Amino acid sequence: MTSFFGDIPQIRYEGPETDNEFAFRHYNPDEMVAGRRMEDHLRLAVAYWHSFAWEGGDPFGGRTFDRPWFGDGMELARLKADVAFEMFRLLGQPYFCFHDADVRPEGQSFAENLRNLEEITDYFAAKMETTGTQLLWGTANLFSHRRFMSGAATNPDPEVFAWSAATIKACMDATHKLGGANYVLWGGREGYETLLNTDLGREADQAAAMLSKVIDYKHKIGFKGTILIEPKPQEPTKHQYDFDVATVYGFLKRYGLENEVKVNIEQGHAILAGHSFEHELALAASLGILGSIDINRNDYQSGWDTDQFPNNVPEVALAYYEILKSGGFTTGGTNFDAKLRRQSLDPEDLILAHVGGMDVCARGLKAAAALLEDGRLEKMRAERYAGWETDAGKKIKGASLAELSDMVLSSDLRPEPKSGRQERLENLVNAVIEKA
Known part of the structure; x- marks a missing residue:
């Protein structure tokens, strides 16, 4: 155990009438909903990057959080993991998700990055064995470092393509070793700033070549999880190639990959694309590519991806209605790709944000199941x-x-x-x- 969360108790279900803010009012993992345990329906996951790697900055101001694990070196990376798994224990979280750059320090070379990732992977494995927390999905950060300023798979420099491929391999190996249920590809900078210097056909072919290599490697190593693409329309690029579900499906069909890949749909990204969350879910289900979801909301007065915890039960209910109607999750789940507001500084805020989000998801799931059982719709x-x-x-x-x-x-x-x-x-x- 760590001291970061102080004397915060184990979060348990106490029912809708409780006044204890450190308790679940609606999330009861063992409650049967539409024939399955609530925990097995929702498959909730914590996003490592927002909860433990994000420093509280925004485009106009720097770090506001003061976390004891911020900094370089493997000792601090292990401390971060200690705190993360302590939070998973307190919440009873069944899953988590991570990028490589969230969990290991940046080295001076690719070889050092790989050693750091392999070391923290072994550290995770021991903690997962102790806590029972599993990996919903792993992914590679191919957007933060300056080398990715013009993309990863779609970069005009073949050496960046090669570096990106090696990074994906390392992250797939880590995900496979940890028994991950999925592997996600999110092209944070796979897009363009201006058509004046962009060859759209070439970049599409490069993206397809990378995806084909990922699929081939999945089968080579015997990874049984699902390969997922996460659509996003914009931010930070002017136009991203994985704009929405329809665009991703068109890309997959163009290159004959539609039977190998599904989508991880984020609520905030759906809204940025001009859709509702349930639209993207329903479309993906109708196309046979619905895989997993990121559950977060945007501020409807802001035009960018604010990554806030869900708090709107009717919205969440309509999302889970489409998921339940399609048969529910298989390898996928519900990832809280959400972060605290930069003014929410306390460890208690991090716990309570997840408690509230888990309760909203529980209420939304139960409402969706009730709609299906009612049958009138x-x-x-x-x-x-x-x-x-x-x-x-x-x-x-x-x-x-x-x-x-x-x-x-x-x-x-x-x-x-x-x-x-x-x-x-x-x-x-x-x-x-x-x-x-």
Whole structure:
């Protein structure tokens, strides 16, 4: 145990009536929801980078947090891990996620980076054995260092491509060794600032070449997890190539990789792309590429990715509705890719942010399950498209353009519009959520 969290107690479920802020009001890991334990549905994970590596800076100001593990060297990296796993224990968190740069100090060479990562991987393995916390996914940081200013896989310099590939291999090896359920590729700077110096076709081919190498290596080492791409539309680049789910799927189809890769969808990224979270989830499910999620929100008065903990139960309920409707998570889960506000300095803030987020996810999951069990939403959806299931509807679908023209002329069709009943559906959703 460490002293960072002081005398904060183990966080336990006490129910909705409790006044204890260091207790769960809704997250009960053993509660059965739609046939599964709540913990097994949600598969909650802590983001190592935001919780332990982020220093509280923003574009206009530097570090505000004062953490005893900030600095270089493996001793401080081990201290950071000690604190992280202490927090996982306090919260009962089943999973965590990390980038290589979050967990090991930056060395003077790639070889030193690799040694540092391998050493901390072994340290993690021992702690995971003791705590039971598992790895939801690992990934490589290919965006923070200045060498990645023009991208990683899409960089115009082949030496940066090679360095990036070696880094991905190292992170895949670490993820595999730790029994990770997934491996994520997030192209933080895979995009362009101006078309004046960009070859779009070449950069797409480079991105596909890197992804193909990742898939080949996955099979070579026998990694059974899922390869995930995380879409994001912008920030920091003017335009990123993994803009949204539809763009990622088009890329995968173009290069014949759609059966090898799924998506890790972030709520904040969906909003930046001009979509709702549930839209991106529903689209991914319909395309067969829904893998995992990052659960965080943006400030709707800001135009950038603020990475705040979820606090809106109806929003979360609609997200989990799409996930449950598609069959629920397999290798994926719910990663809190969220960070404290830079004024929230205390260790207690870090614990309570996760407690609140876990309770919101629990309430959202239960509401989503109630909506599915209620059945009226899906019944009304089916009724809206019922005409396509009739003999006439099937005949229309199979007819040619000329045949349809003849059909309309000969029968003097006069279709009348039917209500979409949107407000009625919204009232239904709200009524079910209130009771859940």
